[in-house]
Amino acid sequence: xxxxFPDGYILGMKTIFQALAEPNRLQIVELLRTGPLGVGExxxxxxxxxxxxxxxLKVLSEAGLLQMEAAANRRIYRLSAGSFQxxxxxxxxxxxxWEQRMDRLDDxxxxxxxxx
Amino acid sequence: xxxxFPDGYILGMKTIFQALAEPNRLQIVELLRTGPLGVGExxxxxxxxxxxxxxxLKVLSEAGLLQMEAAANRRIYRLSAGSFQxxxxxxxxxxxxWEQRMDRLDDxxxxxxxxx
DNA sequence: GAATAGGTTTCCTTGACAGGTATATTCCCT
DNA sequence: AGGGAATATACCTGTCAAGGAAACCTATTC
Numbered sequence: 596x597x598x599x600f601p602d603g604y605i606l607g608m609k610t611i612f613q614a615l616a617e618p619n620r621l622q623i624v625e626l627l628r629t630g631p632l633g634v635g636e637x638x639x640x641x642x643x644x645x646x647x648x649x650x651x652l653k654v655l656s657e658a659g660l661l662q663m664e665a666a667a668n669r670r671i672y673r674l675s676a677g678s679f680q681x682x683x684x685x686x687x688x689x690x691x692x693w694e695q696r697m698d699r700l701d702d703x704x705x706x707x708x709x710x711x
Numbered sequence: 712x713x714x715x716f717p718d719g720y721i722l723g724m725k726t727i728f729q730a731l732a733e734p735n736r737l738q739i740v741e742l743l744r745t746g747p748l749g750v751g752e753x754x755x756x757x758x759x760x761x762x763x764x765x766x767x768l769k770v771l772s773e774a775g776l777l778q779m780e781a782a783a784n785r786r787i788y789r790l791s792a793g794s795f796q797x798x799x800x801x802x803x804x805x806x807x808x809w810e811q812r813m814d815r816l817d818d819x820x821x822x823x824x825x826x827x
Numbered sequence: 828g829a830a831t832a833g834g835t836t837t838c839c840t841t842g843a844c845a846g847g848t849a850t851a852t853t854c855c856c857t
Numbered sequence: 858a859g860g861g862a863a864t865a866t867a868c869c870t871g872t873c874a875a876g877g878a879a880a881c882c883t884a885t886t887c
Contacts, residue, residue: 606734608731608737609731609732609733609734609737612728612729612731612732612737613728613732615724615725615728615732616725616728616729616731616732617725617874617875618722618725619875621724621725621728628805628808633833633834634833634834634835635832635833635834643876644876644877644878645833645834645835646834646835646836646876646877646878646879647875647876647877648834649834649835649836650835650836650875650876651875652834653835667833667883667884667885668832668833668834668883668884668885669832669833669834669884670833670834670835674805674808676805676806676809679802679805679806680802680806682798682802683799683802683803683805683806686795686796686798686799686802687799687803689744689790689792689795689799690792690795690796690799692744692790693792733844733845735845749863749864750863750864750865751862751863751864759846760846760847760848761863761864761865762846762847762848762849762864762865762866763845763846763847764864765864765865765866766845766846766865766866767845769865783853783854783855783863784853784854784855784862784863784864785854785862785863785864786863786864786865
């Protein structure tokens with residue numbers, strides 16, 4: 596524990612954020628929205644070198660954002676739902692926080708109005 | 712343009728991800744879930760130095776994740792909804808992608824079954 | 828079974844960024 | 858005005874990760 600929050604949670608998120616924080620990787624993710632692709636195609640479409648692409652794909656895969664399927668010589672990468680769901684859950688939890696606060700505020704205000 | 716996607720979009724997301732990719736900053740965000748806090752309190756609760764904390768708060772603020780309110784000597788930081796909503800929208804857009812794909816697959820399968 | 832195509836890994840260099848310490852700034856109090 | 862509290866900034870240093878070039882794997886084709 597480095598702090599007062601469960602580390603596993605923080606660490607998983609950290610890995611996801613780190614992976615997505617690099618612009619080329621973010622573009623890979625956006626590109627793969629359109630469907631699975633091989634390494635060479637990704638590299639070409641994004642004007643990246645092939646080793647560079649390979650390394651980025653590795654990082655994204657290790658963060659659980661991508662999954663790979665070996666087809667003979669080629670490796671086909673596609674988006675993997677898990678981490679995106681985690682991300683959405685995390686982000687939406689803040690909205691819930693705020694909504695709760697709003698509810699409490701509403702309660703407070705209506706109690707005021709009722710003269711209690 | 713570094714690629715084939717609108718840069719503003721990618722860049723905004725990149726800034727958010729970069730900000731959240733640092734564990735201490737992620738912990739600050741989690742801590743601020745519980746409510747607004749001053750710099751000193753944040754530093755103390757997370758066992759960070761004050762300058763360190765200040766710098767992290769700056770990064771988070773510039774990413775739109777925090778907003779600051781000056782109260783005399785003190786600066787009170789609180790979570791700011793905007794970037795979290797952006798994040799949630801982004802993450803959930805992938806889910807929509809997949810759901811659409813499932814729909815198309817369903818269509819396809821039922822057409823198969825109908826012998827068309 | 829060489830040559831080739833598609834990918835991965837290694838090594839090196841360089842730039843970005845986090846942490847520490849010291850210094851500046853702003854506000855409050857007396 | 859002077860002193861102290863709360864925060865921000867500057868500067869320096871060390872670490873880590875991204876990019877490039879080359880070497881390495883593995884499957885395919887002739």
